[in-house]
Amino acid sequence: MSERKFKYVGTRPIRHDGVDKVTGRANFGADFDAPGMLHGALLRSPHAHARILSVDTRAAEAVAGVKAVLTGQELPKLQSMWMGGAEGGIDFRDIAENCLARDKVLYHGHAVAAVAATTPEIALQAARMIEVEYEELTPVLDLEAAVASDAPILHDDLQPIGATDPLPEGPTNIAGRVEFSRGDVDAGFAEADVVVEREFRTQMVHQGYIEPHACVARIGEDDQVVVWCTTQGGFAVKNYSAMVLQMDPAKIKVISSEIGGGFGGKTTIYLEPVAIALARKARRPVKMVMSREEVFRATGPTSGTIVRAELGAKRDGTLVAGRLSMFYEAGAYRGSPAGPGAMCAFGSYKIPNFYIEAHDVVVNKPKVAAYRAPGAPMSTFATESLVDELARELGLDPIEMRLHNAVDEGDQAPYGPVYGPIGLRETLEAARSHPHYKAPLGQNQGRGIACGFWFNAGMSSSANVSLHADGSAVVATGNPDIGGSRAAQAQMVSEELGIPVERVRPVVADTDSVGYTDMTGGSRVCFATGMAVIQASRDVVDQLRARAAQIWGVELDSVAWEDGRALPANGAEGDHEPLPIEELAQQMGRTGGPIVGKASLTAPMAGPGFATHLCDLEVDPETGASRVVRYTAIQDAGKAVHPGYVEGQYQGGSAQGIGWALNEEYIFDERGEMENPGFLDYRMPVASDLPMIDTVIVEVPNPLHPYGVRGVGETPIVPPLAAVANAMRGATGVRFTVLPMSPPRVLEAIDA
Amino acid sequence: MAQVHFGSGLQPHTGGVERIDLDVPRVREMLQELAERYPGIEVQLEQMAVAVDGQIYNDAPYQKLAPTSEVHFVPKIGGG
Amino acid sequence: MPKTHVETTINGEPQEFLCEPSESLLAALRDGLGLTGTKEGCTTGDCGACSVMLDGRLVPSCMVLAPEAIGRSIETIEGVAQGDSLHPLQQKFLEHAALQCGVCTPGFIVAAKALLERNPDPSEEETRYWLAGNLCRCTGYDKIIRAVLDAAAEMREATA
Ligand code: FES
Numbered sequence: 005m006s007e008r009k010f011k012y013v014g015t016r017p018i019r020h021d022g023v024d025k026v027t028g029r030a031n032f033g034a035d036f037d038a039p040g041m042l043h044g045a046l047l048r049s050p051h052a053h054a055r056i057l058s059v060d061t062r063a064a065e066a067v068a069g070v071k072a073v074l075t076g077q078e079l080p081k082l083q084s085m086w087m088g089g090a091e092g093g094i095d096f097r098d099i100a101e102n103c104l105a106r107d108k109v110l111y112h113g114h115a116v117a118a119v120a121a122t123t124p125e126i127a128l129q130a131a132r133m134i135e136v137e138y139e140e141l142t143p144v145l146d147l148e149a150a151v152a153s154d155a156p157i158l159h160d161d162l163q164p165i166g167a168t169d170p171l172p173e174g175p176t177n178i179a180g181r182v183e184f185s186r187g188d189v190d191a192g193f194a195e196a197d198v199v200v201e202r203e204f205r206t207q208m209v210h211q212g213y214i215e216p217h218a219c220v221a222r223i224g225e226d227d228q229v230v231v232w233c234t235t236q237g238g239f240a241v242k243n244y245s246a247m248v249l250q251m252d253p254a255k256i257k258v259i260s261s262e263i264g265g266g267f268g269g270k271t272t273i274y275l276e277p278v279a280i281a282l283a284r285k286a287r288r289p290v291k292m293v294m295s296r297e298e299v300f301r302a303t304g305p306t307s308g309t310i311v312r313a314e315l316g317a318k319r320d321g322t323l324v325a326g327r328l329s330m331f332y333e334a335g336a337y338r339g340s341p342a343g344p345g346a347m348c349a350f351g352s353y354k355i356p357n358f359y360i361e362a363h364d365v366v367v368n369k370p371k372v373a374a375y376r377a378p379g380a381p382m383s384t385f386a387t388e389s390l391v392d393e394l395a396r397e398l399g400l401d402p403i404e405m406r407l408h409n410a411v412d413e414g415d416q417a418p419y420g421p422v423y424g425p426i427g428l429r430e431t432l433e434a435a436r437s438h439p440h441y442k443a444p445l446g447q448n449q450g451r452g453i454a455c456g457f458w459f460n461a462g463m464s465s466s467a468n469v470s471l472h473a474d475g476s477a478v479v480a481t482g483n484p485d486i487g488g489s490r491a492a493q494a495q496m497v498s499e500e501l502g503i504p505v506e507r508v509r510p511v512v513a514d515t516d517s518v519g520y521t522d523m524t525g526g527s528r529v530c531f532a533t534g535m536a537v538i539q540a541s542r543d544v545v546d547q548l549r550a551r552a553a554q555i556w557g558v559e560l561d562s563v564a565w566e567d568g569r570a571l572p573a574n575g576a577e578g579d580h581e582p583l584p585i586e587e588l589a590q591q592m593g594r595t596g597g598p599i600v601g602k603a604s605l606t607a608p609m610a611g612p613g614f615a616t617h618l619c620d621l622e623v624d625p626e627t628g629a630s631r632v633v634r635y636t637a638i639q640d641a642g643k644a645v646h647p648g649y650v651e652g653q654y655q656g657g658s659a660q661g662i663g664w665a666l667n668e669e670y671i672f673d674e675r676g677e678m679e680n681p682g683f684l685d686y687r688m689p690v691a692s693d694l695p696m697i698d699t700v701i702v703e704v705p706n707p708l709h710p711y712g713v714r715g716v717g718e719t720p721i722v723p724p725l726a727a728v729a730n731a732m733r734g735a736t737g738v739r740f741t742v743l744p745m746s747p748p749r750v751l752e753a754i755d756a
Numbered sequence: 757m758a759q760v761h762f763g764s765g766l767q768p769h770t771g772g773v774e775r776i777d778l779d780v781p782r783v784r785e786m787l788q789e790l791a792e793r794y795p796g797i798e799v800q801l802e803q804m805a806v807a808v809d810g811q812i813y814n815d816a817p818y819q820k821l822a823p824t825s826e827v828h829f830v831p832k833i834g835g836g
Numbered sequence: 837m838p839k840t841h842v843e844t845t846i847n848g849e850p851q852e853f854l855c856e857p858s859e860s861l862l863a864a865l866r867d868g869l870g871l872t873g874t875k876e877g878c879t880t881g882d883c884g885a886c887s888v889m890l891d892g893r894l895v896p897s898c899m900v901l902a903p904e905a906i907g908r909s910i911e912t913i914e915g916v917a918q919g920d921s922l923h924p925l926q927q928k929f930l931e932h933a934a935l936q937c938g939v940c941t942p943g944f945i946v947a948a949k950a951l952l953e954r955n956p957d958p959s960e961e962e963t964r965y966w967l968a969g970n971l972c973r974c975t976g977y978d979k980i981i982r983a984v985l986d987a988a989a990e991m992r993e994a995t996a
């Protein structure tokens with residue numbers, strides 16, 4: 005496989021959707037209108053925790069221009085049914101009640117009722133006239149308060165899931181617990197020459213996609229629903245909306261728009277069932293678009309965490325024992341990424357004795373959604389900070405320390421199975437020999453290094469490749485293109501058919517036009533959907549060979565396919581002139597009809613992708629402000645299909661991680677209201693905050709993929725929290741265990 | 757026989773057993789066998805993915821198990 | 837309240853429309869005129885997705901009232917390419933893979949064009965500070981900055 009010579013894979017063609025995106029023609033979620041359309045608006049809860057006693061919609065209904073009003077009570081009442089998995093698991097009852105609260109509001113900003121009206125302004129004004137009577141309850145605003153024995157309870161019927169030993173008695177806010185262990189932890193720590201122990205804390209942070217959630221729902225005369233929306237998965241919108249509304253999913257078609265970023269935050273639904281229900285009531289299409297403030301208050305974010313961590317090593321740097329006790333905020337409903345956080349925490353190292361437990365805890369804050377490598381950045385922040393501390397205490401080079409303990413093929417992952425071929429060691433070696441690692445540091449500067457990894461979800465994908473009469477091709481899949489996946493898919497078709505990338509048109513198909521496809525997420529598109537694209541292309545090639553065999557009057561195995569042409573083979577060489585794809589395509593009609601290749605598959609989870617990041621940070625001791633002055637992200641891509649977009653994933657994930665480390669956090673007041681629901685106060689990195697982000701693509705082929713591809717989208721956000729904190733340690737001498745390391749915190753710590 | 761491993765999180769349901777060897781052709785039969793041996797464990801296993809020889813499957817009852825197969829249970833993973 | 841009648845010039849063409857006196861220029865462009873290339877990321881002037889040129893000055897259109905456009909000249913992303921030929925910035929954004937999701941791209945291109953009009957040879961630092969009003973969550977800015985500097989170099993060469 006590694007021997008294969010590629011012609012198109014590994015090149016940097018211009019993406020097919022690019023011109024529309026640089027000229028403003030591309031249609032994103034809010035760019036679509038339907039004729040006769042109404043506008044929807046939501047009334048949101050002013051309390052973080054309250055019982056809904058009554059909802060009076062009469063005043064809103066009386067407003068001129070209002071065509072429909074909807075409350076949570078009008079949506080079907082669902083039974084709780086927990087489905088472990090996907091993004092930490094889902095319960096459709098929770099999804100429904102997060103779309104519109106039913107009996108209780110569970111966070112400030114929780115949607116309570118909706119209005120459809122002729123203009124957005126009327127809708128909003130009418131929504132505010134809906135009278136809701138609440139019985140206020142004490143909000144549970146942090147992890148310690150949530151697990152306290154006398155904590156107010158969010159859900160009376162919450163049944164903890166997972167290995168819970170001992171089981172909590174009675175009602176609880178601990179929704180679940182996972183644990184992993186190996187060896188004898190106490191004996192391991194007894195053996196250690198050095199042990200470091202710290203408690204780490206992170207706050208909720210938002211995915212921060214620039215495009216707010218938006219959708220338009222239309223009901224046809226035959227009750228067929230069409231939804232246009234911005235999402236990471238059209239099929240998820242279709243199936244989830246059908247569950248929430250208790251409809252037949254076959255009645256819903258979802259057309260996904262261009263998507264202005266998701267990072268996991270657009271893997272669930274908020275507006276769509278509400279828009280459908282309003283459209284059904286009003287018998288007119290309904291458009292709903294969130295404001296930025298709504299996006300912050302009621303979508304995303306990822307969990308705030310507490311991680312108590314302990315790590316022990318021998319004098320030579322060999323790790324011998326580790327212990328982690330972790331708590332992840334789920335927000336209003338169960339389902340934090342505590343599980344994957346636990347799986348990844350020690351994923352980079354051979355540790356013979358460890359114990360990891362992770363709790364999923366509900367609090368009166370927005371329900372978390374997936375965010376790039378969900379759960380892994382926080383647990384990795386803890387372990388990579390401790391590895392750094394150990395290296396310091398032992399006087400070891402941090403890269404050598406990591407190389408000494410790094411996992412290799414054949415080592416057992418902390419969550420059980422044995423790793424296949426992986427590239428952690430290669431990324432560490434690339435870091436060691438990178439000029440960045442040897443460059444001198446200036447005054448008030450420090451250098452940090454950290455590793456990290458994430459799985460690649462496999463899951464289900466479908467692809468169709470159809471041939472035009474001119475020999476060009478169309479490839480249709482069901483994955484919205486967030487970061488250049490169309491180009492990568494076209495490259496794979498080109499590689500198989502032997503035609504230029506410009507001759508392949510990649511399209512994102514709606515849910516009626518392509519087979520079921522799981523979401524764009526989990527670093528799975530290039531891997532799993534890519535595999536379907538390759539198989540569908542090979543199906544086309546087989547059909548083309550059969551047509552050539554028919555024309556030449558030979559057996560199929562006398563036809564080879566090379567560089568976009570059928571060639572006589574197997575002893576028939578020289579008997580016939582090669583038949584180029586253009587000619588075969590032109591003859592499709594008379595050689596058996598149009599040629600369409602198809603493939604559908606469920607891929608297993610792909611080999612993990614490891615990364616090593618290097619960060620140089622400069623701290624101003626007067627103000628506590630810090631600045632990343634140099635950054636290098638090194639990661640195993642298996643095989644980079646379009647290196648430009650692979651680098652882009654490394655750079656973008658690094659920037660998000662840097663923001664998380666230095667500035668980003670949800671700040672709540674004592675009533676549970678988010679105090680910074682805008683870009684001014686929720687400060688994401690801007691261009692002047694960052695340096696160029698250097699990248700190194702390491703390629704250790706993934707044996708599960710025909711080209712060796714690994715997903716690359718998520719791993720880049722895993723190392724930065726610790727890489728930045730380790731650099732801060734170098735620059736200031738202070739070990740920061742609380743994020744973000746914002747200027748006031750840094751100033752306070754260095755003055756102390 | 758396929759070697760089936762139970763992490764510490766599952767051991768409360770297996771009476772502390774860490775590993776058993778089962779002669780079963782596929783994941784489905786393995787799950788049936790485990791439900792018989794350890795009543796109640798099926799509720800836990802439903803929430804989990806199955807790792808067979810290092811490859812993780814979220815939902816693959818018909819995945820074949822070789823006599824040398826190593827099986828682990830892990831939380832299901834999606835991603836962002 | 838009666839609607840306001842706005843006569844203005846958009847991308848070189850005379851335009852007229854009616855709007856609420858309190859309507860933003862962003863809303864008027866997108867909802868009234870169907871010019872959806874200008875994006876909305878925040879409506880508070882903090883993301884730059886809605887950047888347009890108003891009489892040659894770079895502004896976030898969400899912070900401008902539509903009636904302020906009366907008698908003035910607006911340039912949006914839709915006016916950046918000349919017919920079928922892309923502006924060098926657009927071309928360089930494509931070549932450098934400087935967009936991932938692409939929702940920030942129109943704002944960046946309008947803002948970068950404004951920069952190059954007043955400073956044809958900006959340094960990396962000047963470029964970063966000029967574009968600090970435009971948020972991109974996908975790219976980490978690296979490729980955007982490279983695309984802008986490369987476009988600047990090409991445009992200098994073309995006029996040299
Ligand atoms: S929408 Fe105008 S600056 Fe964000």
Ligand code: FES
Nearest residue numbers: 936937972973974
């Ligand atoms: S490319 Fe997505 S926000 Fe910039």
